[in-house]
Amino acid sequence: MLKAHSSVTALLRYTGISIPDKVATCRNITCMQHLFGAVRWRSKFTAAPLLTAQPARALIDEQIAIQGRFLPPHWPVTVRAHMHSEEGDLWEAFSHYKTNENGVVNLTTDHSVGGSYVGCEPMGLFWALQPAPSAREGLRLRKKDVETPYVVQLSLWEGHVSSSKRPIEDEQTAGRLAASTVERWYMTPHTRRVEIRQNGIVGTLFLPSGPGPFPAMVDLWGMGGGLNEYRSALFASKGIASLSLAYFGHKDIPGPLDELNVGDDYFRSAYNLLQDHPEVCGERIGLIGLSYGVYLVLRMATHIGVKPMCVIGINGPLGSYDKFPGIKSGDVVNYQMLDEHGNFSLRHFTMPSMIPKENQIKFEMLECPLLCIVGEDDYNCASMETANEIEEILRAAGKAQLFTRLSYPGAGHLIEPPYSPNARVSLWTVKPKKINAIWGGHPAPHAAAQEDAWKKMLDFIEYNLRK
CATH class of the missing domain: 2.60.40.2240 (Acyl-CoA thioester hydrolase/BAAT N-terminal domain)
Structure with missing residues (x-):
């Protein structure tokens, strides 16, 4: 300790700091550590965890x-x-x-x-x-x-x-x-959120910080309904404007909440609204959908006269099956859409063979790249069979180059932004009785799928909307 005392005293003298002898000779020289990082001494105290x-x-x-x-x-x-x-x-x-x-x-x-x-x-x-x-x-x-x-x-x-x-x-x-x-x-500090209630369109537009115009996405979710904003907010935080669009089960859309009350004109108007926005590059717009939203964005790309630059589909059907949409909550049991455990599932009803040809997307009319994301453990939609059918149709039409598939073993239906917890089963409806939906997916492989798919989606969007 005498050696430490002499070293500190010499250091104080060298720097010209005046300090009383009684302080310089004090055994507790903790204050010296703050002043001079090179000073070391032994202590019986250890740092807290x-x-x-x-x-x-x-x-x-x-x-x-x-x-x-x-x-x-x-x-x-x-x-x-x-x-x-x-x-x-x-x-x-x-x-x-x-x-x-x-x-x-x-x-x-x-x-x-x-x-x-x-x-x-x-x-x-x-x-x-x-x-x-x-x-x-x-x-x-x-x-x-x-x-x-x-x-x-x-x-x-x-x-x-x-x-x-x-x-x-x-x-x-x-x-x-x-x-x-x-x-x-989900949002960076300067990302802008703009509610859209215009010409009957119900949605939320997210705009990146900085000057535009920006490339943009139209973002559709599934028949759970409502207005889901978090994926669009994250897109905008990455520099891509995004319109999260409601089409079912929202109070601001006229008609019964449990029925689909909008058609092609609604989606065309929403696309045109985004295309005409002064901060959006109207020639650089893509579409993304999950579940039933996949059918809708594919229909937008092939049937209603808009020309997106790319489409992303996550675990969705290739057409609209009979008696759905338009299905009411009480009809779920009537249509036997429950698995052996009583969980709601549309896997059987979304098999390509179950969808009438007249209700299927005419994929030969597709003119832009399609990224098809598949969870191989999807219990709510026949995602693998749908991807196989799409790929076969596009190959027969001489458009195989438009199709890219990302297929993930162990991933379920709800492939969302990275690090989101997966719900293998969650509540679907409480009326007329409580029914859960089974989505599938195992925690670790599903998480890996979300992380990988998100990075590749962003790359796909960047390549097709900014090239």
Whole structure:
């Protein structure tokens, strides 16, 4: 300690700092560490455990680097993620690790040995989120207010724990070592959200920051109805204007909520509205649809006189099957669209052989590239059979070069932006009776499919709308 004292005193004299002898000779020289990083000394104190997550604020498709430090070496620890949905339901995920010889756990490089997933999955705590045991049944996590983030709490725990083994919702429970918070956004700060209620069109337009005109997408979802904005918001955050378009089950569209009350004129008007927008490059517009939205965007591209530059279809049918749309909630049971477990499924009804020829898309009329994304574990739509049929039709028409397929084993129906939790089964309707829809998909391969498909979708859009 005398040696340390003489070194500090000499350093103070060299820098010209005047300090009383009694301070210079003090055994506690912690303040010197702040002033002079090169000063080292032994201490009986160790740093408290630390959990870091960087960046703490990011878009939903960006990776977060999570690391725990200042822990005992070769020590079992749990990293937990939890958040509350906009409806107030608790979602959580757990991963189990052992620290390395330096007392560090790094989720980017280390393998989880248990919990909600196993293996090296840097974003596993996000895509593995599931409703807590106390939450309601049949939940699906979907962002409604895209102008606010998901706020995810991360925490570091001693030992390997999970909600099924011991309750840890109380953050004061013994064993919690450190915590951190991250924000997950669908919109960058200067992305603009514009509600559209014009000429009967119901939608939301998202515009990137900066000067336009921008390439653009028309974004359609499935027969779940309503207005889903989060994919469009993320497109705009990547520099692509996007119109999220409602067509079914929305209060601002005239007619019964449980019936499809719009036709070709509605979709043509929506396309033209986007094409004529002063901040959109009218010659560089693409279409994207999921589920029944696939049929609609393919119909737009081939039957109603608009000329998109590209189309993306995610797990959808090649035509409209009899008695649907126009199906009412009570008709689900009548049409026997339930599987052996009582879950709603349209897989059988979307087989190409089940769709009358007069209701099928005339793919020989397609003039733009089509990216077909298939979840091979899709339990709600005959996606693989549909992709096979489309490819065969285009090949016979001499247009095979327009077709690209991305096919993912273990992925289900709901292939969404990266790191979104998959719901294999979720609530479909409560009237006249409670019925769940089965979507399919296994957590890890479905998450891998979402990550890969999103990157390739963006590449596809960039190539076809900016070339």
